[in-house]
Amino acid sequence: MNMFSQVAEQYDTLNHMFSLWGDLRWRKASARLLNFSEDDHVLDFGCGTGDFTFALRKHSALYITAIDLSPEMLDLMKKKTDNDTSNWLELMAADGEDLPFDENTFDGAVAGFVGRNLLDLHQGLSEIHRVVKPDGRIGFLEFCKPDNGLMRVVSWLYFRLVVAPFGNLFMGKSVPAYRYLIDTIEAFYSTGEMRSFLSGAGFRHVYTVYFNFGTVALTVGTK
Numbered sequence: 001m002n003m004f005s006q007v008a009e010q011y012d013t014l015n016h017m018f019s020l021w022g023d024l025r026w027r028k029a030s031a032r033l034l035n036f037s038e039d040d041h042v043l044d045f046g047c048g049t050g051d052f053t054f055a056l057r058k059h060s061a062l063y064i065t066a067i068d069l070s071p072e073m074l075d076l077m078k079k080k081t082d083n084d085t086s087n088w089l090e091l092m093a094a095d096g097e098d099l100p101f102d103e104n105t106f107d108g109a110v111a112g113f114v115g116r117n118l119l120d121l122h123q124g125l126s127e128i129h130r131v132v133k134p135d136g137r138i139g140f141l142e143f144c145k146p147d148n149g150l151m152r153v154v155s156w157l158y159f160r161l162v163v164a165p166f167g168n169l170f171m172g173k174s175v176p177a178y179r180y181l182i183d184t185i186e187a188f189y190s191t192g193e194m195r196s197f198l199s200g201a202g203f204r205h206v207y208t209v210y211f212n213f214g215t216v217a218l219t220v221g222t223k
């Protein structure tokens with residue numbers, strides 16, 4: 001079972017709590033910055049419980065295809081949509097490293113906090129590049145290794161001393177997803193690395209927008 005399937009029920013609460021509800025602000029700000037046009041068809045890659053999709057849709061009347069490996073996360077996303085969404089939302093269980101779409105399908109794509117969960121990030125980015133149309137934009141939102149040394153220490157301590165123990169306490173057991181998050185903090189990418197990954201996948205005009213004192217970054221690129 002995908003480890004996110006095991007934490008699906010608590011995912012939103014813990015995310016909002018540990019980020020002091022910042023995660024919602026970062027997705028909202030990202031949606032504003034990406035500024036997709038009405039009628040664009042956008043892919044939410046690794047949508048989880050859908051918060052990036054909802055932020056995008058709030059900003060503009062898009063058609064969104066949201067995919068995730070975990071059916072449990074998709075079920076929770078469905079529960080969060082009370083109205084009929086069939087005219088703007090398509091949900092699909094799919095592997096982001098082998099997307100079931102033709103090339104040049106989407107006007108743009110977003111991926112929120114998915115990068116480090118992929119077995120092969122480069123394969124995921126290359127798949128996004130394949131299915132996005134020429135001139136389409138991608139927004140890749142992730143925790144990152146802050147450029148500032150002091151923030152690197154603060155961020156490391158926060159994940160080690162707050163997120164890991166309280167994540168486990170809150171769940172009543174040792175949770176692989178949070179253990180995994182902690183284990184991979186050291187492996188957070190720098191913003192320079194994230195830009196080079198997007199460039200390596202073929203995206204142009206790659207740049208970074210920083211959130212939360214440089215601990216979270218939106219990397220934007222154009223196909």
Ligand SMILES: C[S@@+](CC[C@H](N)C(=O)[O-])C[C@H]1O[C@@H](n2cnc3c(N)ncnc32)[C@H](O)[C@@H]1O
Pocket residue numbers: 002004005045046047048049050051052067068069070073094095096097111112113114117118119
């Ligand atoms: C940390 S969550 C982020 C969810 C959401 N994007 C957000 O902003 O909250 C990572 C998600 O990526 C999904 N995921 C991991 N590997 C995947 C893959 N190969 N293809 C599609 N989704 C994947 C997980 O199931 C999980 O829902």
